[in-house]
Amino acid sequence: xAAKDELGRRGEAVAANxxxxxxxxxxxxxxxxxxxxxxLVLSRGETTVFAEVKTRTSVAYGHPFEAITAQKTRRLxxxxxxxCRQNAPGAECIRIDAVAVVDAWSAMPRVEHLSGIA
Numbered sequence: 001x002a003a004k005d006e007l008g009r010r011g012e013a014v015a016a017n018x019x020x021x022x023x024x025x026x027x028x029x030x031x032x033x034x035x036x037x038x039x040l041v042l043s044r045g046e047t048t049v050f051a052e053v054k055t056r057t058s059v060a061y062g063h064p065f066e067a068i069t070a071q072k073t074r075r076l077x078x079x080x081x082x083x084c085r086q087n088a089p090g091a092e093c094i095r096i097d098a099v100a101v102v103d104a105w106s107a108m109p110r111v112e113h114l115s116g117i118a
Contacts, residue, residue: 011055011101011109012039018099018111024049031083038079040099047093050080052117055101064100065114073118 016026019042027048028041040051052072054064076096084091096118102110 007055007057007104008053010104012053014055014101014104014109014111015051015053015099016040018113019049019051031079033079033082033086035082036075036079038076038083041083047095048084048088048091049095049097050076050083051097051099052076053099053101055104057103057105059102064102065098065112068098068117077118 020026024042024044026040027043031038031041038050039053042049042051052068054067056064080094080096095116098114098117100112
């Protein structure tokens with residue numbers, strides 16, 4: 001496994017743990033279809049949350065949120081709609097969030113959460 005893939009998986013695990021500590025239930029990790037992948041699908045109450053996780057070892061080359069472009073948010077909307085079609089056709093309350101994980105390998109990684117990015 002490449003170091004970048006390993007870092008991404010570690011960041012997703014840190015983000016999933018963060019969400020669970022904040023009252024969310026992890027429904028799926030790395031859900032895939034032909035159009036792409038959703039890192040985390042979560043639920044909290046009646047809301048289904050689709051989370052994009054960006055992980056960096058540091059912010060020396062930019063903040064992780066800088067990697068979430070307008071094109072990426074459009075893709076996330078399409079992917080969330082497809083997930084709902086396949087898994088929860090009656091879902092009324094959905095949200096797309098972003099999570100930045102910095103220094104994922106440390107004992108205290110920094111986690112930042114943006115709610116409702118798209």
